[in-house]
Amino acid sequence: MAEMHPVTARVTQRIIERSRSTRSDYLRRMDAARDRGVARAKLSCANWAHAFAGQTVADKLTMMGGKAPNVGIVTAYNDMLSAHQPFERFPEIIRQAAREVGATAQVAGGTPAMCDGVTQGRPGMELSLFSRDVIAMSTGVALTHDAFDAVICLGVCDKIVPGLFMGSLAFGHLPVIFAPAGPMPSGIPNAEKARVRAEYAQGKVDRQTLLESEVASYHSPGTCTFYGTANSNQMMMELAGLHMPSTAFVHPETGLRDALTAAAAKRAVELSRSGEGRMADVIDEKSVVNMIVALLATGGSTNHAIHLVAMARSAGVLIDWTDMDELSSVTPLLARVYPNGTADVNAFQAAGGVAFVARELAQNGYIHSDVKTIAGDGIHHYFKEPVLQDGELVWVDGVGETLDPDILRPAAEPFDREGGLRLVKGNLGRAVIKVSAVKPEHRVVEAPAVVFSTQEEFLDAFKAGELERDFVAVLRFQGPKANGMPELHSLSPGLSVLQDRGFKVALVTDGRMSGASGKTPAAIHVTPEAIEGGPLAYVRTGDIVRLNAETGELSVTTSDGDLKSREPVRPGEVQAWGYGRELFSGFRALVSTAEEGASVCFAADYGSGARKDHVDGDVNDRMVDA
Known part of the structure; x- marks a missing residue:
């Protein structure tokens, strides 16, 4: 890998020094939680019996043995959010995958997940930002049962991923994996959607025309395809090392998506058995910088100027807008995705996607390569993409060159020399x-x-x-x-x-x-x-x-x-x-x-x-x- 860019190195070191006290305190608490031992061993017989009273007979027998890992699922499922509708099926996929490796999985709890697309311009939008902290607290309530050896979080959208992230870090002594649902297929071009909205604002078209345009844009299960906060979340979870590699932009309700969800469950069990990959070690000062740079390099959401500060603070890492500004001044803009271009995230993924961005940033010294991830040590795991070969999930090298330079470019020839x-x-x-x-x-x-x-x-x-x-x-x-x-x-x-x-x-x-x-x-x-x-x-x-x-x-x-x-x-x-x-x-x-x-x-x-x-x-x- 290339030598770190001096600005990235300087900002990272400043964050490390600034966070020395809060980060040490956080790690001390996580070490103490780890040292108290496996959660299920601390529960009394009555406590443990309550925890699996509603499970299948087979799962009860496994859990009564007291040695099999138990994965807690925190889900933000509802079918008001198209991005979260697929999560209705995910818990059973996760349970079955856990059984295949001699473990169990349970839905530990749910969190609220409001749709900003529904509440935009309405009074309910005044609860949107606060819902993030409610989600963090709800995650804490779900996991405080202390019956789990690993965690899988199911969430995609604006405040949901930051909230799940913050809440999970309170249980950072455990391995935590985020399993997204993926984007919906492309609808009408984003430029056409913007044109109709502008004409409606001027009274040139009626409400029915506007509605037809919006329905053609937001039309099926999956994440909205513009590069807003939801898809920015997915990019950051990849570079944070909390996804299975290149999971972010695989469509829901496909064989590959189901295979990735099952793989996340099996990886969570593997990490719980090995004692590696705890969230407290995956998320540190370097991974936070990687998240910021990934956001900047792809023209991501301004909402993360707020969310990232709170997310990092949950791991004892202190950042602010000066840090983001300095990193932005040297981070090359590698992607043009709506609203920073005309393409959507499906076209971005087809052009090279997350794996291309991760490799370009790492090999040119803009992000830290020596980080821990749930896939293993080193960011290089995220240079790969998943495929199904004869029904088996394997990871292959991502594309070496962009397949569409109007959407995605290498660090040597960016759209802009700064992140924006x-x-x-x-x-x-x-x-x-x-x-x-x-x-x-x-x-x-x-x-x-x-x-x-x-x-x-x-x-x-x-x-x-x-x-x-x-x-x-x-x-x-x-x-x-x-x-x-x-x-x-x-x-x-x-x-x-x-x-x-x-x-x-x-x-x-x-x-x-x-x-x-x-x-x-x-x-x-x-x-x-x-x-x-x-x-x-x-x-x-x-x-x-x-x-x-x-x-x-x-x-x-x-x-x-x-x-x-x-x-x-x-x-x-x-x-x-x-x-x-x-x-x-x-x-x-x-x-x-x-x-x-x-x-x-x-x-x-x-x-x-x-x-x-x-x-x-x-x-x-x-x-x-x-």
């Missing part, structure tokens, strides 16, 4: 912007602010024709403490239409956009958020906002002096009830900032939410005083 996720900061706070899908001529916008407090205010102004000009939409009170930080994807069609008409437009918000962040420049996740007195609370319509993604600037110029001379605007009546929102008041009170991962799982670490200065540099450069 950038940190912007200034007197408006710290934020991230995804520029991999934004053309260079749109990356700098300086224009008057038009301030909104809700998505509906923006959409009403757009429909009324009040935004036919250069402007920066400042949408505040959308952060985690304000309303749970919903995605604001419903703004995308209107902003895209205005940009296409020749106006200089941008979005600045303390909310999220989505894994489908597209061609309009958007500074998102602004921290500190407005409801906590962050700078966005002081901005007025007409102030001049400058968003410069090239230099990393996010600032405002006012006509009446410094922002501090103004009184901060408070939100109007916050609708904190209905659609289950009243159940999450505690989350809104305790949640950490976006750059801290917007998590309640580690609320005690962050006190009232004040940001810890856990990186080198002046604290005043890291916190913005409004």
Whole structure:
């Protein structure tokens, strides 16, 4: 393998040093859990009998022997999510595979799994980000039975994989394998879907036409085929070493998918018997860096600027947006997948897929090769692809060269010399912007602010024709403490239409956009958020906002002096009830900032939410005083 890129090496070492205390504490706890011995040996006869009372006679006999490994399945199955519908069949595949190697498997518990595609623009979206921590806690509840020797997690979509990841790390003394379901077959081209959405936003087509387009796009079991948060999750689980190699983008309900699921079960049993591959060893500072780089190299979801922080923290690893920004500055963009191109993940996989990306990144020094994975030591296991030969599952070398240079390119000839996720900061706070899908001529916008407090205010102004000009939409009170930080994807069609008409437009918000962040420049996740007195609370319509993604600037110029001379605007009546929102008041009170991962799982670490200065540099450069 090539020598590590100096920036990757430097950032990794900084993360190791920063995380020394928290990582040591995490490993101490995992070592203590391991040293207490096999879980089933600690249960009393009554406890153990309860654990398998509902099993088949054959499984009961195996479990009564007290020596066979027992695999716990944590499933996010429901048939509301097309990506999770296939999981209905997976537990039986896993049980049968475990029996074939003298072990047992049980569904330890289920987690909620909401579909952001259903809740976009609706009140329920305010629970979306919080559902991640609920899933982490649900995973903890499932595994706290302490009756398992290994874990298989069934999840794919936006908040589900991060939540399963966080919850499983609380049981990191066990081997944990993630078994995805795979993408649905391709529907209509993504460009056609975007065109119909834009025409509907302008009133040029009716709702029936829009519905027909959406149904043609989202049409069968499997993950949505654009490269949003769900498919970004799968890329990261591959490079984290938690998948069977090249599992991510194999279609559901195929012989190969079923064989991979069975193989995951057998591998979990093998790891439990060998004592190797525990999650606490697979996920460390190097594997976290590999996850970040994989995300950047493929133009992945902006949501992971939040999720990755919380996920890493669950393993005692401390990262932030400065780390991501520095890695992005040197990570080559190897893939063009919608919304960063016209192809979908099926075309990406056909062009070379995960195995090609993993090999290119490793052989050119952008990721760490000397990592532990559930497939064995070394990232080289992920250069291979699974195939069925005479009904048997085998792994073969992935393609040596891209099969479509319009979709996938080698590190020596990338689409861009950087990953496209950038940190912007200034007197408006710290934020991230995804520029991999934004053309260079749109990356700098300086224009008057038009301030909104809700998505509906923006959409009403757009429909009324009040935004036919250069402007920066400042949408505040959308952060985690304000309303749970919903995605604001419903703004995308209107902003895209205005940009296409020749106006200089941008979005600045303390909310999220989505894994489908597209061609309009958007500074998102602004921290500190407005409801906590962050700078966005002081901005007025007409102030001049400058968003410069090239230099990393996010600032405002006012006509009446410094922002501090103004009184901060408070939100109007916050609708904190209905659609289950009243159940999450505690989350809104305790949640950490976006750059801290917007998590309640580690609320005690962050006190009232004040940001810890856990990186080198002046604290005043890291916190913005409004």
